[in-house]
Amino acid sequence: MKPRRYGPFAYSPIIDRPKRRWPNGARVALWVIPNIEFFALDEQVPAAAGGGGKAPDVPAWAARDYGNRVGVFRLMDVMSRYGVRGTVALNSDLCAEHPRIIERCGDLGWELMGHNESNTRRLNSVSPEEEGGVVRRTVDVISKASGQKVKGWLSSGLSQTWNSLDHLIDSGVEYVADWVNDDQPYTMTLEDGRTIMSIPYTLQLNDKPAFEQRNMSADEFTTMVCRQFDVLWEEGGERATAMAIALHPYIIGVPHRIGALDEALAYICRHEGVWLATGAEIADAGRQMGM
Numbered sequence: 001m002k003p004r005r006y007g008p009f010a011y012s013p014i015i016d017r018p019k020r021r022w023p024n025g026a027r028v029a030l031w032v033i034p035n036i037e038f039f040a041l042d043e044q045v046p047a048a049a050g051g052g053g054k055a056p057d058v059p060a061w062a063a064r065d066y067g068n069r070v071g072v073f074r075l076m077d078v079m080s081r082y083g084v085r086g087t088v089a090l091n092s093d094l095c096a097e098h099p100r101i102i103e104r105c106g107d108l109g110w111e112l113m114g115h116n117e118s119n120t121r122r123l124n125s126v127s128p129e130e131e132g133g134v135v136r137r138t139v140d141v142i143s144k145a146s147g148q149k150v151k152g153w154l155s156s157g158l159s160q161t162w163n164s165l166d167h168l169i170d171s172g173v174e175y176v177a178d179w180v181n182d183d184q185p186y187t188m189t190l191e192d193g194r195t196i197m198s199i200p201y202t203l204q205l206n207d208k209p210a211f212e213q214r215n216m217s218a219d220e221f222t223t224m225v226c227r228q229f230d231v232l233w234e235e236g237g238e239r240a241t242a243m244a245i246a247l248h249p250y251i252i253g254v255p256h257r258i259g260a261l262d263e264a265l266a267y268i269c270r271h272e273g274v275w276l277a278t279g280a281e282i283a284d285a286g287r288q289m290g291m
Contacts, residue, residue, distance in 0.1 A: 071253020
């Protein structure tokens with residue numbers, strides 16, 4: 001994508017869009033995104049990720065390792081209770097470091113999307129020549145480890161460059177979640193006519209900024225998720241909406257917070273017209289509906 005003043009898509013006010021429903025008449029497509037990440041002990045945890053100390057930054061690293069040793073399995077248990085399949089934002093380094101997690105994701109039927117190789121290295125921190133290699137290696141490693149095609153992508157830190165969409169399409173990625181500017185999926189079109197779907201991710205219903213930046217309590221997080229759902233469910237009566245819940249096992253997976261997710265999912269799943277979807281399913285439906 002060449003540098004531009006606006007995105008590779010037309011401005012589209014939601015009030016001007018046609019009325020739509022998801023498959024089987026659903027009003028809201030719910031997708032839950034566990035960010036399952038790998039931080040190398042011998043690399044600095046980025047300050048933007050809550051670290052910044054000299055390696056080994058034991059406190060910052062160990063908190064995240066708890067998520068991969070304990071929290072992620074607690075999270076899996078809660079989501080499975082409600083029939084919610086995760087769409088994992090996965091650092092590909094985790095495939096070699098913690099293959100048991102990959103195995104468990106496969107057992108649960110979870111989707112795996114690319115999330116860089118490691119959370120200590122972002123796309124906008126490498127050379128333009130190296131960026132394409134990061135995307136390609138991430139997709140290849142996850143595909144080989146899981147046996148499933150990688151259809152989606154969430155950049156670490158949602159960080160992109162002007163070349164990122166080109167690299168994603170070159171690697172066969174069909175949708176991207178970095179552009180948090182809508183409640184519906186939509187099509188991005190590059191200068192050469194190639195397309196990729198954008199589907200709604202969230203920085204609002206995201207446990208990392210909620211707990212680490214806004215200092216929310218577990219009860220406040222539950223309330224926020226439920227209020228967001230209420231509005232999207234109501235609006236979904238006319239226009240199909242997509243709702244994302246972004247989670248990090250080392251944050252939501254601790255004992256004193258996991259109940260916040262349990263309560264929120266219980267509330268959402270009591271409603272009719274909720275499609276418990278994966279990212280790829282939302283992207284496919286959006287493409288078929290001409291979004």
